[in-house]
Amino acid sequence: MAKLRVEMKIGKVVMELPDTKTIRLMWPEDYEMDFLTGQFITLYWPHKQKYKRAYSLSSCALDRGHFEVTVKRDGKMGTSIVDWAEEGDTMWVIEPTGKFLPVYEPPGKHLICIAGGSGVTPFRAYVREATRRKLETDITILYSARTTEDIIFNEEFRELEKENPRFKFRVTCTRLDEDDPWDGRRGRIDAAWVQEQIGDLADTVFYSCGPNPLIKFSEELVLEGLGVDKKQMIVEKWG
């Protein structure tokens, strides 16, 4: 069935980083929507109706009354949202769709989510839902950032880690000065680091989303580097 397009006003706007912004799109009165955590919406401006772009929901299916997306300043749409979108603006929204979904059933799965930059957006939704529902699902996010200043959702993830003993937010920084006081991991995500996170491989599902080069890198690492079966990896390419 064709998805509906709905006019929504932008509510709260948060600059997560100097180049990354979360916008909240407010559902109109009496609007209700069943969707799944991990899906994406498509957005466009009323004055540029032919130019539509997809954005993963960074809010989860339990967040009602609005959708949130987290956008990096990149390309035409990414730049227009980060630089211009503000509270009170109207955007058109094509309702959620997509199959980049967390495997919460049966309980006992371990989701290993490989992310860099804004590719972490849907994983915020995964962890929010698992935490609020107190699910028996382990989630580990392996996040690559240039420096400690480039970690999206750092505070929220640290809070969620305290609340949910099954969630781990592991960060590696790739471009820190040598004398930086960061005592966490440095360097790129590699097969050894991913391997360290795996308990029972049979119950593990790997995820990666973001620009195509990141997906290629993650697939090589997991499928070729670790010899994991393709059925145990779910990816979403942003183009």
Ligand SMILES: Cc1cc2nc3c(=O)[nH]c(=O)nc-3n(C[C@H](O)[C@H](O)[C@H](O)COP(=O)(O)OP(=O)(O)OC[C@H]3O[C@@H](n4cnc5c(N)ncnc54)[C@H](O)[C@@H]3O)c2cc1C
């Ligand atoms: C399912 C899905 C989910 C997505 N979720 C998110 C999300 O959560 N957050 C997010 O930020 N993005 C997300 N994206 C990407 C998003 O849809 C846009 O593609 C992105 O914001 C860039 O905007 P644009 O397509 O208008 O860029 P375009 O203007 O079409 O540019 C596309 C790319 O080309 C590069 N480019 C443009 N012009 C030049 C040039 N002259 N020289 C060199 N390079 C150039 C741009 O930097 C950009 O990387 C998602 C995409 C998909 C398919």
